[in-house]
Amino acid sequence: MKTAVIEFPGSNCDHDAYEWPLRLFGKPPERIWYTSRDLKKADLVIIPGGFSYGDYLRCGAMAARSPVMEEVKAHAERGGYVLGICNGFQILCESGFLPGALLKNRTLSFLCREVVLRCETADSPFTGALQKGSLMRVPIAHGDGNYYCDEKTLRRLLGEERVAFRYVSPEGRVCDEWNFNGSMDAIAGILSENRRVLGMMPHPERASEALLGSSDGAAVLRSAAKAIDEKNGAAKNG
């Protein structure tokens, strides 16, 4: 699996995202500056967290309209894989890759803490190594992570099992108290229609080594690597 990390002015988790495949698989990703139109033939494009364009106008709004995103869109339309984390999720929503929007946290404060996520579907390239219902401890760090979409979109997301992760209590229950940012239906991450684009507010790349307090997040990248390597192998052999 070849990976690439997109860097915008104001991205600040690009190094975390860079280290992620490097430490798990020994393979450094390509670093792609936002003015570039060359994704270097990456299988998986990671849009990292941060504050692209200083969060001016709306979080992710300017980044969503930058040259590199046209290429990311073309990549996704060709069936390519995309993972947007935190600001990356906001950018994917602003680009129209994923439905809905991320509003200000209901607490109106920046939330920086560990949360518990429940995997809601194992049927995706990003969750294949997980079990439906399994729990992960990963951090969040955002001011605008309050997922919102209209009723019709929500029904569709639920019907197509496109909610990848929900915020839950340590026992694995959805409850208001553990849905810190106030996201609709406690949604922490959603998939595209073809399930190859995942946007999520929590940071799996910051929870991929025991030293960081949790290594649960590694499963997201390991799942993607397995799915992509299998697909590439099948293409080569078939």
Place this chain on the structure above:
Amino acid sequence: MKARVHVFLKEGVLDPQGKAVANALKTLGFEEILSVRQGKFFDIETSLLPKEGSEERLREYCKKLLANPVIENFKVEVVEP
């Protein structure tokens, strides 16, 4: 031509900022406050002439960038020719 574009949250979309402002006003003694919705506006100078079609052009700014149609509505007005 000068124009002003208003962008505001759609009805039903949660507005935590507006809520906080409403609470702050109430705390200051303005007990008559029922609700506050916070929005924004953009003052824009263009080389467009205020003729037919220029408002449509302003609406394009909104659709392409200034507003997020998932959560926001907008209103455009020509302020000064």
